[in-house]
Amino acid sequence: MTINAPQAAARIREALEAGPTGLAWIVTSAADIFPEGGNYLIASCGGKSGLYRNYAANSRYIAACSPDALRAILDRMDELAKDAATLREALTEARKVVATLAGAGQLNPYGVLGQYSKDAFLTLRTIDAALTPKD
Numbered sequence: 001m002t003i004n005a006p007q008a009a010a011r012i013r014e015a016l017e018a019g020p021t022g023l024a025w026i027v028t029s030a031a032d033i034f035p036e037g038g039n040y041l042i043a044s045c046g047g048k049s050g051l052y053r054n055y056a057a058n059s060r061y062i063a064a065c066s067p068d069a070l071r072a073i074l075d076r077m078d079e080l081a082k083d084a085a086t087l088r089e090a091l092t093e094a095r096k097v098v099a100t101l102a103g104a105g106q107l108n109p110y111g112v113l114g115q116y117s118k119d120a121f122l123t124l125r126t127i128d129a130a131l132t133p134k135d
Contacts, residue, residue: 009074009077012070012074013074016067016070016071016074020067021035021038021042021067022035022066022067022068023035023036023037023038023066023068024036024063024066024068024069025042025062025063025064025066026063027059027060027062027063030044030046031044031045031046031052031055031056031058031059032044032045032046032059033045033059033062033063035066042062043062045058045059045062
């Protein structure tokens with residue numbers, strides 16, 4: 001089953017809006033998860049009959065996914081999405097400039113303004129490939 005990232009993020013945001021205990025979460029040696037500095041139980045990977053299978057890994061995982069950690073990750077995702085949108089806009093503008101230069105005869109298949117130095121050698125194909133979004 002493939003997880004849909006936007007839907008998963010929406011479910012996490014919804015769960016965070018419900019107001020779970022904030023702060024960082026820590027794991028005790030008994031596989032219990034507490035908020036850092038708190039004295040109440042968030043979750044436990046141990047039961048009446050003892051510790052559950054993979055209790056240590058599960059406890060660390062649950063503690064690492066505290067609400068504050070997830071909020072920080074979602075905030076970073078939002079920042080990256082804004083950056084990606086800005087870059088897409090810049091690429092669109094760069095394509096327009098390339099098309100204008102090509103149409104004005106200032107950009108030819110051999111390079112920019114006929115310059116053949118190693119640094120200035122750009123072909124239309126190279127520029128187009130660089131500006132084409134990668135999915």
